[in-house]
Amino acid sequence: MAPNATGPAAAANDLLPVVPLFGARILYPGVVLRLSLRDGDAFARLDDNALVACVPVVPSPPPASAAPASGDGAENQDADAPSSSKALVPRPKGTHSPEQGRQHAVTSDQLAEYGCLGRIVKTVRARIGPVHGSIVLVEGLTRVHVDFISAHADPRQLYASVSLLYDSDIPDTDTNLANKVTAVRQTALALVAHLQSSLSASAVRDLRALLQSAPADQLSFALVGLAELSADDRITLLSQDLPDRLDLILTSLRRRLDAVNLAASIRDKVGDTLSKKQRELLLRQQLEVIKKELGELDGSGGMNSRDAGNDDVRDLEQRLADGKYPVHVVQHVEKDLKRAKAMNPAMAEYHTLLNHADWMLSLPWTTVSPDAMDLGAARAQLDADHHGLEPVKTRILEFLAVRKLRDALHGPILCLHGPPGVGKTSLGKSIAAAMGRQFARIALGGVRDEAELRGHRRTYVGAMPGVVVQTLKKAGTRNPVILLDEIDKLGRDPMRGDPAAALLEILDPEQNAHFTDHYLNVPLDLSQVLFVATCNSLDTIPRPLLDRMEVIDLPGYTPSEKTAIAATLLAKQHERHGLPANTVRIDPDAMQHLLFNYTREAGVRNLERSLATICRAVAVEFVGWRDQQTVAIATPERGESAKAPPFTKTVRVADLRDLLGGPKYDDDVYLRTMVPGLAVGLAYTGLGTGSVLFVEATQYPGKGRLQLTGQLGKVLQESGHLALTWLRTHAHALGLVATASDLLWADRDVHVHLPAGAVAKDGPSAGVTLATALVSLALGVPVRRGVAMTGELTLRGDVLPVGGIVEKALAAHRMHLHTLVLPERNRKDADEIPKEVRDELTIVFCAHLSQVLRVALDTPPTLTLPDVDVGATVRYYAPKL
Ligand SMILES: Nc1ncnc2c1ncn2[C@@H]1O[C@H](COP(=O)(O)OP(=O)(O)OP(=O)(O)O)[C@@H](O)[C@H]1O
Missing domain, CATH: 1.10.8.60 (Helicase, Ruva Protein; domain 3)
Structure with missing residues (x-):
């Protein structure tokens, strides 16, 4: 076909990069087209303002087997093509679908003879489906005739020499042409009027405005969507001069108008007999047309972005077809994709639907790793990864053995409890390795919102699945070992739901087979997941949660x-x-x-x-x-x-x-306990560690008051008052005041301080230490060096049991203390102290403060308390004293 004879034809000076356009996405003058280019595509990186030749790819001929024996086969097409457009780059075998065209080089003989000169308006980096790429906006300037195509070093890149084609102005005398323009506008307006019941008011307004304002030479291009032009006609339009273009679009508009009229009359006749499904189909088809039209008319390339969007939908459909998914998942994803297909990709909900489908298809619904239940190998794995920890390893092996016997066992959830750095997390990993399962970790520290675990409903902006679903995706199987790290640090915010409640469901074998994440909104089976929790302290774990777990203690190492x-x-x-x-x-x-x-x-x-x-x-x-x-x-x-x-x-x-560098710790415990009024206690910190606690007491002229400092909690302050009361009550028996009616330190104030002042402290277990420090101060007798104590004190001087005995013993041993004073009722707990530590400590069990004083003070007071037989009740665990 010769270049347009009605307008001036000008050859562009330089060779222009060719952007091949597939399917219905064609660039026309006055239209802005959105292209999605993946990294690796030819011309994936085009500079802004660069000129390109956008040339449609002619739809493929039928495959060789289906082609006629002679006539217009692929070979003949080549033969008919102008010599300048002979394939200059090798043509891949087989036919080309638009997708294939993406991956293989397009040859010059696949390109149409006419195209459109485009200018790159904007390039934005973006994700195109699963890969990186760019979104490129190209503005159509004028039609072009492709004169010659040459290949580049990169076989995917073609360059074209083109002639620019312009339409002449319509001369005033050409009434025929003016009438055609008017006919196109009127027919299009009539069509819009027929379709307006299914269009929004603003869309109708925009369409009407466009029909009135679009210049005659761009009118046909603007109406390809409304006229529902076929793919061939869309390409032909680029080669036609103005009168032929107007004829073509007018014919198509009239055909569409007839079809719409016919549909309306059928609808009227059939009336209510139309089934719901048919009605939906009809409406969807109409919606399709309207949206196509809107996409093209708004200049943002909506129609073309729709095509790009369809690629994403196709990708997801392919994944759905390739993967193995449960029926309810397939139904859900199909529903999502069906809805997405009926939408303009520019709509926010479109992406929400695709994201949701993507998440659904990314989860390991059916992938499981077979359990390697060889107990010998499991033992070897645990031994290789961790030294010692015998009771813990034995418990884990028991757990695995029972699981081996009863596959579907809803076993207990193990909770590894201990101070930092004792190997809780690495034990979790070893369990997974021993079972041959994937390992994943959920950090619960600071999780305050139920939605963090369970996800946000899809209606929220930026909604995501919760960490459980995310972790399962990361693990890639439906039966991983999931470590719920720091379950004791789970936060709580009354305004945002209770994450502990969600965890309860996750850990409950009766319920977790149907765990529902708010985002996914389909039941997810967690019953195959092996949950292992870790915590530093049991105190802050909600009771119902704690009940659901079997706690394994890791108190620390000797x-x-x-x-x-x-x-x-x-x-x-x-x-x-x-x-x-x-x-x-x-x-x-x-x-x-x-x-x-x-x-x-x-x-x-x-x-x-x-x-x-x-x-x-x-x-x-x-x-x-x-x-x-x-x-x-x-x-x-x-x-x-x-x-x-x-x-x-x-x-x-x-x-x-x-x-x-210099040592971080020294023998300060010994240096600090040389004066009266100083006692060493043992504390159990919120991190699950035992530690040494100093109590300093001093007195000075005053009015008999007690001052307590060192960031002490309420219980600890009360213990201080209680200790002073006990001392004052027994001051006479201790020989500190002359008569039973005299008040000790009536004209003095007492100050008790617990360093380190910056660390908050609380709890009742410092009672005996406070009392010992005060008695030591009152008697002027220092506490024996190397003695540490713990125990709650009652007003009567009884010593009550406390927690964290093993951790406290390990702490005392670490500090090189030699004697431990413990409550009598903690005797059973002392068996848990590692033998190596027990053997190196003298442990004294006391039921009453008077016994504590006798062990702790350098010169025990000559104390005669009527109700306590000191000598008979002091017992030594390892009597070295
Ligand atoms: N018994 C052990 N044998 C060998 N290595 C160990 C042992 N216990 C701990 N480790 C090592 O100590 C390091 C710290 O362990 P890990 O991170 O598991 O501690 P954690 O108890 O989980 O601490 P946190 O409570 O702070 O999370 C890891 O490198 C781990 O391999």
Whole structure:
């Protein structure tokens, strides 16, 4: 076909990049088209304002087998094509669907002869389906004839030499042409009037305005959607001059108008007999047309973005077809996609629907990892990962054994309870490895909103599934081991639902087979998931939640356990720092020094950090040594042996200061307990660790008042008052006042302080320590060095049991204290203290404060209390005293 004869034809000076356009997405003058280009597509990166030739790809001929024996087959098309458009790049075998065209090079003979000169208005980086790419807006400038196409080094990129085609102004004398323009406008207006019941008022207004204002030469282009032009006609339109274009669009508009009239008359006739489904179909078809039209007319390329959007829908449909999903999931996704298809992609809800479908298809509905239930291998795995922890490992193996016997067992949920760094998280990982399952972790610390666990309803802006669903997606199987980390730090906000309630459902085997995430809104089976929780403290876990779990205590490690673990950790650090095995050795004295003066902790986290610091420092020395070796080997005349012994570094006590800085802890417990009025207590912190607590008491002239400082909670303050009351009550028996009616410190004030002042403290277990400090002050007798105590005190001087005995004993042992005063009723708990620690401590059980004083004070008071037989009731666990 010759270039347009009615307008001036001008050849563009330069070769223009060709943007091939597939299907119905065609650029016309006056229209803005939105293109989705994936990274890797030809021209994925086009500069703003660049000129391009947008040329439609001619729909593929039928496959060879279906083609006529002779005539217009693919070969003949090639033969008929102008010589300039011969394939200059190899043509891939087979036919081209739009999708294929994306991935393979488009050949010049697949391109139409006419296209449109486009200018890049804007390029925005975006996600195109699953990959990165760009959204490019191209503005159509004028029609072009493609004169010549040449290939580029990249076979996917074609360049074209084009002639620009302009329409001449309609001369006043050409009434025929003016009449055609009027006829097109009127027919289109009539069509809009017929369709207006299914259009919004603003859409009708916009359409009418456009019909009145669109210039004659762009009118037909603006109406391709309304006229429902076929794919071939849309391409033909680019090659036609103005009168032919007007004829083509007028014919199509009239055909559509007739169809709409016919549909209306059928509808009238059939009336109410139309079934609901038919009505829906009809409405959807109408909606489709209207939206196509709107997309094209609003200039944002809505129609084309719809095509781009359809790609996403197609991707999801493909995933749905390829994957294995339960019926209810398939139904849900199909519903989502059906609704999305009927929508303009510019609508927010469109993306909501696709996101939802994407989430549904990403979850492991049917993928399970087979359980490797070899108990021997499980034991080996646990032993390889963790030194010691015998009771914990035994419990885990029992758990696995029962699970092996009863596959569908709704077993208890294990809760690993202990201070930081004792290996709770890594035990969770070992359990997963031992069972051959995937491992995933949910950090519950600070989760205050139920929706964080259960997701937001889809109606919320930016709604997402909850962490449970997200974690399951990450795990990729429906039976992973999920670690609910720090379950004791679960927050609570009365305004935002109770996350503990959601957790209750998640952990309840009766309910979790039908767990419903608000976002997904379909039941999700969590019954195959093995949940393992961790916590530092049991006090803050809501009771119903705690009842649902079986608590396994990890109270902390003894020095010998830590020394053994250090060997594993050191080997790990060698690997992490690229050091050959056994390069760093730690002398046993240095290890003890490291444990006592640098990392006095229940777990081994700081120990691991210190070992990492040591390895880093040694790595510097090692690199220097290795470089020297290389030089020595290269220059043997210097006399060094080519085979030097391997580099090793033994860390001794004296090296620790250089490697780690000064000690972080010292023997302050001993230094601080040399004066009367100072006692050492044992506390159990919210982190699940035992620690040493000092009580300082002093007195000065005043009015008999008691002052308590050190950020003490209400219970602790009351314990202080109680201790003073006991002392005053028994002041006469202790020989502190002359007669029973005299008040001790009537003209003095007493100040009791518990360092560290910045740390809040509370609880009743410091009662005996407070009383001991006050008695020591009143008698002027210091508390024995190395003695620590714990126990609640009653007004009568009885000592009541307290919690965290094992942790407190480990803390006392860490601080090198030798005697532990415990409540008599905690005797059973002392059996839990590791033997190694028990053997090195003297543990005294007391039922009454008078017994405590007798053990604790350097010079025990000559106390004769009528109701207590001191000698008979003081019992020693390991009587070394
Ligand atoms: N018994 C052990 N044997 C070998 N390594 C251990 C042992 N216990 C702990 N570790 C190591 O100590 C480090 C800290 O452990 P982990 O992070 O599991 O502690 P945690 O108890 O989960 O602490 P947190 O409460 O702070 O989360 C890990 O590198 C772990 O492998």
